Amino acid sequence: xxxxxxxxxxLPAISTASLPDIVxxxxxxxxVSTTMRETDLKIIQxxxxxxxxxxxxxxxxxxxxxxxxxxxxESIDGDVIQLNDKIARVSDVKNFIFANREQLLExxxxxxxxxxxxxxxxxxxxxxxxxxxxxxxxALKISYAxxxxxx
Amino acid sequence: MAKRNxxxxxxxxxxxxxxxxxxFFLVASTMEVDGGxxxxxxxxxxxxxxxxxxxxxxxxxQIAINRKDRLLVEGDQLVQVKDIKQLAIDFIDNGGxxxxxxxxxxxxxxxxxxxxxxxxxxxxxxxLKSDRGTSYGAFIAVHDALGQAYTELRNRVSKERYGKSYExxxxxxxxxKSQKLKDKIQTIKDLxxxxxxxxxxxxxGN
Numbered sequence: 001x002x003x004x005x006x007x008x009x010x011l012p013a014i015s016t017a018s019l020p021d022i023v024x025x026x027x028x029x030x031x032v033s034t035t036m037r038e039t040d041l042k043i044i045q046x047x048x049x050x051x052x053x054x055x056x057x058x059x060x061x062x063x064x065x066x067x068x069x070x071x072x073x074e075s076i077d078g079d080v081i082q083l084n085d086k087i088a089r090v091s092d093v094k095n096f097i098f099a100n101r102e103q104l105l106e107x108x109x110x111x112x113x114x115x116x117x118x119x120x121x122x123x124x125x126x127x128x129x130x131x132x133x134x135x136x137x138x139a140l141k142i143s144y145a146x147x148x149x150x151x
Numbered sequence: 152m153a154k155r156n157x158x159x160x161x162x163x164x165x166x167x168x169x170x171x172x173x174x175f176f177l178v179a180s181t182m183e184v185d186g187g188x189x190x191x192x193x194x195x196x197x198x199x200x201x202x203x204x205x206x207x208x209x210x211x212x213q214i215a216i217n218r219k220d221r222l223l224v225e226g227d228q229l230v231q232v233k234d235i236k237q238l239a240i241d242f243i244d245n246g247g248x249x250x251x252x253x254x255x256x257x258x259x260x261x262x263x264x265x266x267x268x269x270x271x272x273x274x275x276x277x278x279l280k281s282d283r284g285t286s287y288g289a290f291i292a293v294h295d296a297l298g299q300a301y302t303e304l305r306n307r308v309s310k311e312r313y314g315k316s317y318e319x320x321x322x323x324x325x326x327x328k329s330q331k332l333k334d335k336i337q338t339i340k341d342l343x344x345x346x347x348x349x350x351x352x353x354x355x356g357n
Binding site for chain 1: 163165166168169170172173176177180184185186187188189190191192193194195216281282283284285286287288290291292294295298299302349351352354
């Protein structure tokens with residue numbers, strides 16, 4: 001009699017014990033395959049230009065990123081430059097590069113790259129000003145960030 | 152007799168914890184690797200340095216972008232961005248004379264061998280002049296077109312010599328770190344060296 005009763009109890013609950021395992025697996029996948037966002041943007045997320053001929057920058061610690069675009073603050077007109085977490089001026093670029101050099105070994109310095117993340121609507125003049133500063137301190141490797149376009 | 156049920160540890164909330172962590176990492180991280188158009192700035196010249204030797208005009212392809220993003224080639228042709236690639240290829244690949252460093256005539260060039268265009272790929276300089284008011288998008292579009300021109304020429308010469316395109320060689324380098332492959336890539340690079348000179352922009356914009 002008791003046997004029948006047991007069967008009438010209905011479907012057993014689906015075991016969710018393996019759910020954490022699945023989720024942890026996803027978690028580890030994302031932890032390994034992604035990098036942390038380092039900076040808070042003080043400018044409107046720049047729309048990068050599209051290009052066919054892009055090269056990937058492999059060594060993150062050798063890259064110093066310069067952002068140029070429109071400020072979040074709408075009362076500020078024209079292109080603004082962001083270094084690290086702050087809006088900066090052209091004259092701050094040298095110190096920014098020197099600070100990044102401090103963290104590297106002597107022999108790594110020639111491989112340092114300055115990555116320009118510039119909004120498509122910005123003007124070339126601002127970029128040219130920064131390039132002049134970079135030339136003065138011998139930071140000659142540059143890269144213009146672009147989204148790869150395949151056809 | 153009491154039931155001998157061993158109480159199961161409730162693992163139901165474990166999933167919640169893991170989801171929370173997962174969502175945190177999804178939000179706080181970025182997936183993409185930064186990619187860009189790589190260029191090298193010229194070295195700073197000491198102030199009392201003698202001016203560099205004048206290049207022959209036929210060995211320089213002048214491209215100018217004005218502040219309305221219009222393109223002018225060699226000072227007289229108004230062109231579109233899509234034409235730049237072919238213009239650059241014709242110019243670099245002309246092979247009208249002898250190259251630098253005593254390499255002699257360009258035997259791998261397929262160009263018109265015209266007297267009015269460049270002598271040799273290693274002499275061919277592309278000079279890009281922009282205005283301070285030029286939009287960055289247009290500037291990069293030209294850079295990209297020039298990059299594509301060099302890649303196409305390198306692909307062609309690489310296929311002829313090694314039966315594989317230059318881009319394929321670069322890709323292969325990820326798994327194959329041998330010196331032989333490195334030398335091959337360097338050879339191709341030397342056959343069509345990228346010589347792009349950016350002129351200080353004119354200050355008429357804004």
